[in-house]
Amino acid sequence: KNEVEQSPQNLTAQEGEFITINCSYSVGISALHWLQQHPGGGIVSLFMLSSGKKKHGRLIATINIQEKHSSLHITASHPRDSAVYICAVRYIGTNKLIFGTGTLLAVQP
Amino acid sequence: NAGVTQTPKFRVLKTGQSMTLLCAQDMNHEYMYWYRQDPGMGLRLIHYSVGEGTTAKGEVPDGYNVSRLKKQNFLLGLESAAPSQTSVYFCASRTGLAGVYNEQFFGPGTRLTVL
Numbered sequence: 121k122n123e124v125e126q127s128p129q130n131l132t133a134q135e136g137e138f139i140t141i142n143c144s145y146s147v148g149i150s151a152l153h154w155l156q157q158h159p160g161g162g163i164v165s166l167f168m169l170s171s172g173k174k175k176h177g178r179l180i181a182t183i184n185i186q187e188k189h190s191s192l193h194i195t196a197s198h199p200r201d202s203a204v205y206i207c208a209v210r211y212i213g214t215n216k217l218i219f220g221t222g223t224l225l226a227v228q229p
Numbered sequence: 230n231a232g233v234t235q236t237p238k239f240r241v242l243k244t245g246q247s248m249t250l251l252c253a254q255d256m257n258h259e260y261m262y263w264y265r266q267d268p269g270m271g272l273r274l275i276h277y278s279v280g281e282g283t284t285a286k287g288e289v290p291d292g293y294n295v296s297r298l299k300k301q302n303f304l305l306g307l308e309s310a311a312p313s314q315t316s317v318y319f320c321a322s323r324t325g326l327a328g329v330y331n332e333q334f335f336g337p338g339t340r341l342t343v344l
Contacts, residue, residue: 163319165332215279219271
């Protein structure tokens, strides 16, 4: 069982839909990251958060520390949002990230 | 700035052969990491470095060695490649500013196949 669980594993949406990807973890963390990996393989960091909510364009990330849960929302989804979205956490007292297995998102026109 | 670069992008090895993957970053980052990515699994940490001349084991270090002789370079070596090392390898780096955990910047990946 992975320490960082993401759901769903696969998601297909129609262009314009509101999308939510979830991430849950097991113990206390100092930071949670959301990353995006495009079909070409490159990985980019979208958000790093330790509390509350962050917004960048159409992307919103929230975290609930008490419930050990984070969500990534995409508003007005577009085919170019098609990618794998990866959640990763840094546990307290470590320099390392633990990664979820990713959510494969396909947005159809 | 080139960011994080990896050499080579693709490689096919026979079982028992050796090779070195090179990661270079031009952002003056202290921390560098080597990960492998396999289908159905999250990225897993192989080795990492918190500064020039230092290395440490990650989650899956067996069969790999690393060196960080220069701050900008982090080398990953496979002494005797095995089919189980077929994977996509990613290098990443981040700044080491005290008290702040900054984002990791990833290289484009190296796709390695061991026959």
